[in-house]
Amino acid sequence: MELLAYAAFFLTIALTYAIMCLGLNVQWGQTGLFNVGIAGFVGLGAYVSAALTTPDAAERIGGFGLPIAAGWLAAMIAGGVLALLVGLLTLRMRSDYLAITTFGIAVALQLVFQNAESLTGGAFGMAFIPRPFAGLQGQSFAFNLVNLALTVAVVAVVYLLLEHLLRSPWGRALRAVREDEVAAQALGKNPVLLRIQAFALGGAIMALAGAVQAHFIGFIAPGNYLPMMTFQVWAMLIVGGSGNNRGAVLGAVLVWAIWALSGALISEVFPADQQARAASLQIVVIGVMLCLILLWRPQGILPEVRSVSRHLGRRNKDT
Amino acid sequence: MNPQAIIDGLISGSTIGLGAIGLTLTYSILRFANFTHGDFLAWGAYLTLTVAGVLGGLAAGLGAPVYPFSFGWGLPLAVLGGVALTVALALGLDRILFGRLRARGADTIIIVMASFGASMALRSLLEFIFTAKPAYFTKALQIANPLGLGMRATPDQLLVIGLTLLLVLVLHLVVTRSATGRAMRAVSENPALAGVYGIDVGKVVRVTWIIGAGMACIAGVMAGLLVQIRPYMGFDLLLPLFAAAILGGIGSIPGAMLGGLIIGLAEAFAVQIVGAEWRAAVSFVILVLVLMLRPQGIFGQRGA
Numbered sequence: 047m048e049l050l051a052y053a054a055f056f057l058t059i060a061l062t063y064a065i066m067c068l069g070l071n072v073q074w075g076q077t078g079l080f081n082v083g084i085a086g087f088v089g090l091g092a093y094v095s096a097a098l099t100t101p102d103a104a105e106r107i108g109g110f111g112l113p114i115a116a117g118w119l120a121a122m123i124a125g126g127v128l129a130l131l132v133g134l135l136t137l138r139m140r141s142d143y144l145a146i147t148t149f150g151i152a153v154a155l156q157l158v159f160q161n162a163e164s165l166t167g168g169a170f171g172m173a174f175i176p177r178p179f180a181g182l183q184g185q186s187f188a189f190n191l192v193n194l195a196l197t198v199a200v201v202a203v204v205y206l207l208l209e210h211l212l213r214s215p216w217g218r219a220l221r222a223v224r225e226d227e228v229a230a231q232a233l234g235k236n237p238v239l240l241r242i243q244a245f246a247l248g249g250a251i252m253a254l255a256g257a258v259q260a261h262f263i264g265f266i267a268p269g270n271y272l273p274m275m276t277f278q279v280w281a282m283l284i285v286g287g288s289g290n291n292r293g294a295v296l297g298a299v300l301v302w303a304i305w306a307l308s309g310a311l312i313s314e315v316f317p318a319d320q321q322a323r324a325a326s327l328q329i330v331v332i333g334v335m336l337c338l339i340l341l342w343r344p345q346g347i348l349p350e351v352r353s354v355s356r357h358l359g360r361r362n363k364d365t
Numbered sequence: 366m367n368p369q370a371i372i373d374g375l376i377s378g379s380t381i382g383l384g385a386i387g388l389t390l391t392y393s394i395l396r397f398a399n400f401t402h403g404d405f406l407a408w409g410a411y412l413t414l415t416v417a418g419v420l421g422g423l424a425a426g427l428g429a430p431v432y433p434f435s436f437g438w439g440l441p442l443a444v445l446g447g448v449a450l451t452v453a454l455a456l457g458l459d460r461i462l463f464g465r466l467r468a469r470g471a472d473t474i475i476i477v478m479a480s481f482g483a484s485m486a487l488r489s490l491l492e493f494i495f496t497a498k499p500a501y502f503t504k505a506l507q508i509a510n511p512l513g514l515g516m517r518a519t520p521d522q523l524l525v526i527g528l529t530l531l532l533v534l535v536l537h538l539v540v541t542r543s544a545t546g547r548a549m550r551a552v553s554e555n556p557a558l559a560g561v562y563g564i565d566v567g568k569v570v571r572v573t574w575i576i577g578a579g580m581a582c583i584a585g586v587m588a589g590l591l592v593q594i595r596p597y598m599g600f601d602l603l604l605p606l607f608a609a610a611i612l613g614g615i616g617s618i619p620g621a622m623l624g625g626l627i628i629g630l631a632e633a634f635a636v637q638i639v640g641a642e643w644r645a646a647v648s649f650v651i652l653v654l655v656l657m658l659r660p661q662g663i664f665g666q667r668g669a
Contacts, residue, residue: 080474082400082481135656141474142398143656145481146607149400150649153604161642273600277485280478323496326489333486337462340479344471 047187054190056306057299061197062259064298066279068204068291069251075289075350076212077244078224080141083148084252084279086155089271090128091121091253092260093159093166096175099261103174106164114176118257125253126246133242144245152273159268171267175260193262200258201295204251208291211247220244274329278305281336289350296348301332370633372516376591378629379529383584384602385609385621386536387577393553393616394573395467397476401458401484402581403606405451407599408487409582410589411495412454413440413447414502420446433520435505436590448582455578456571458483464570484600491596499593502586525587532583533622536576540618545572553616601645605632608648612655614665623663627651 066088073079081087095117102109132151136144159166166172178196182189211217222230223237231237260266278301286297308328316324339346388402420439429437462483466476509517540546551559552569560566588598609628613620632647655662 078472078474080477135653139656139660142392142477143611143660145400145474145477146398146611147652147656149607150604150652154646154649157643157646273485277481280481284478323493326492329489330486330493333482333484333489336482337479337486340471340475340482341462341465344475 051187051190054187054194056302058190058194058197058262059259060299060302061194061201061295062255062262063279063282063302064201064295065204065255065258066252067282067286067294067298068201068208069248069255070279070283071248071288071291071294072208072244072251073248074283075291075294076217076220076224077241078141079137079241079245079248080145081148081245081248082145082273082276083150083152083155085271085273085275086148086152087125087128087249087252088256088259088275089155089159089266089268091125091256092266092271093172093256094124094253095121095257096172096260096266097165099176100172100174106167106172114178114261117261118254121253121257122250125256126250128253129249130242130246132249133245137238137241137245152271152276156268156271159271166268169268171265171270173265175264175266177261177264197258197262200254204254205291205295212291216240216243277329277332277336278302281332283346284336284339284344285346287346287348287350290346290348293346293348293350297346300347305332367637368515369517370637371630372512372518372522373636374630374633375526375626376518376522376629377632378626379526380584380588380591380625381602381605381609381628382622382625383529383532383580383587385606385613385625386533386580386618388606389610389613389615389617389621390549390573390577392610394549395463395570397463397473397480398607400477400480400603401487402577403599403601403603404484404487404491405455405578405581405599406585406588406602407491407594407596408454409447409451409578409585410594410598411491411500411596412450413443413582413586414500414589414594416446416450417443417502430503430505434524435503435507435519435521440502440586440590444583444586447586448579451582451585452575452578455574455581459570459574488596488600495596497596499595500589501593502590521590525591528583529587529622532580533618536580537618545569549573604645604652605629605648608652608655611660611662612651614662617662617664620662620664 066084069087070081070084073081095114097107098110098112098120099114099117100109101111128151132144132147136147160169162168177183177193179189179192182192212220219230219235220240222233223235223240227237279298282297282301283294284297285301286295287293305328308331309325312324312328313321384402384406387405388399391397391399391402417439420443431437462479463476466479507519507521509519509522511517540549548559548564548569549572551562551564552566556566559569585599588602592598605625605628609624610621611624612627613622613624628648628651631651632644635647636644
């Protein structure tokens with residue numbers, strides 16, 4: 047029972063990362079946009095949803111006690127709007143300006159989480175974020191299981207929505223822009239507009255992931271949204287296979303498993319005073335892994351499936 | 366307003382500017398935003414510290430401070446070793462990672478991503494080897510001398526500003542007046558055409574890394590001397606470095622320096638006006654303003 051409860055807990059966290067990965071897949075996998083500020087978008091979603099749904103608190107603004115669904119929706123809007131603004135600012139320029147700007151967004155948002163105490167609770171973060179099915183909290187197994195089911199449902203909805211979009215004319219136009227911008231432009235597609243749309247959609251999904259995670263854990267602090275998180279999500283997508291939504295989910299679960307197991311191993315093997323130091327080795331391993339995959343298997347475990355349209359069936363499979 | 370902010374800004378701006386030179390050169394010649402550049406600063410500082418430790422073990426007299434500075438002859442000697450090792454690190458990374466991706470014809474953005482992964486790995490490796498505890502080149506204390514108008518600076522700080530200006534001047538002359546400099550500019554304009562014309566593109570790439578990593582090491586040592594050495598020092602400087610390079614105009618050495626000084630000054634004034642906790646946001650605000658108003662930067666050409 048204990049083990050099963052832990053497994054459900056583990057999978058739920060892994061699946062919140064899978065949502066981030068799916069969002070990144072719209073931006074990177076389908077459109078080729080490099081977002082180095084994933085942690086910022088995820089954190090924004092978490093904080094917006096938390097501010098709207100927590101009970102009223104004397105020391106900070108917010109605490110409207112709204113239902114969780116309203117928080118999730120607001121998180122998606124916030125993430126989408128932020129991504130839209132970043133897209134408007136940078137997507138007309140060289141591709142790496144987006145990378146630098148999103149990196150800056152994450153740094154700036156991290157400062158806001160830390161310092162805007164009246165909004166975010168500062169370094170101590172925000173507690174008492176309502177958890178879905180809080181009535182079951184006493185029975186950890188049942189609680190973890192229903193939350194797992196809820197997160198699976200969110201992943202499934204996002205996955206099906208994205209699969210549908212990617213096989214739609216819009217998805218085809220996105221890939222056309224990624225593969226050959228000039229040709230797409232000659233066919234009357236507007237590359238900048240398409241990129242901005244994809245970036246905003248991805249940003250909204252990442253913010254949703256942040257909100258889902260925050261409500262499951264019930265507590266957030268600025269330290270959850272460090273560049274480390276951006277890095278983990280990138281590793282997940284690249285390992286799983288960029289461009290492939292199933293790969294994004296698989297990569298998230300796989301890399302999170304590697305992360306959790308190596309963390310457990312470190313706490314077993316190293317003495318307490320050396321653990322913080324050994325934990326940095328985890329990051330080295332993931333960083334090296336990312337570089338090796340980029341060098342030797344850039345398509346990841348599940349490569350992108352080339353599809354033109356769902357109406358064409360199997361005939362169009364690239365051979 | 367305290368005029369001391371001007372001196373503080375010029376000092377931190379010198380470090381940022383020197384660091385941004387390497388970033389702007391790799392950006393214009395190798396054509397990618399190198400996220401590992403900040404970690405070259407941190408590695409440069411730690412490698413120099415290690416060399417200084419070894420030298421201090423060989424000859425104890427090297428550690429004794431030389432008046433009026435807080436450090437002895439060991440440090441300038443160690444910097445030479447640190448620069449050589451940082452350059453070796455950059456060239457090694459180019460050989461096993463960036464160069465291979467370039468040779469395969471990978472997209473710019475794949476190389477940017479690889480640099481992002483490598484930067485995480487390099488930084489955490491520093492944390493593993495040296496732990497997160499701050500280190501110092503010297504424990505000696507210095508008294509800040511008055512400079513007039515209510516401004517003060519220590520001899521170390523004045524040395525940093527002077528040395529930076531000298532290095533920038535020399536580099537600028539090398540890049541604008543020498544054959545190597547012309548070759549670098551040719552490659553940044555059009556690598557294929559430069560190759561056809563008989564320019565050794567591989568050599569230009571190496572020279573770019575040597576200058577960039579060398580300056581990064583010196584900037585890291587300066588930051589370490591004036592503040593402290595931490596594994597995350599390079600990461601914390603990365604956004605100011607990018608902002609300085611873009612503000613100055615990609616590819617321009619004087620531009621990177623000027624950009625660095627502007628960012629340093631803006632940070633120093635922001636610390637006085639809005640408070641030190643928002644310091645890191647200054648570079649972001651400047652970056653966004655530049656992208657909105659003049660994306661090519663101060664000295665940049667349109668379409669760059």
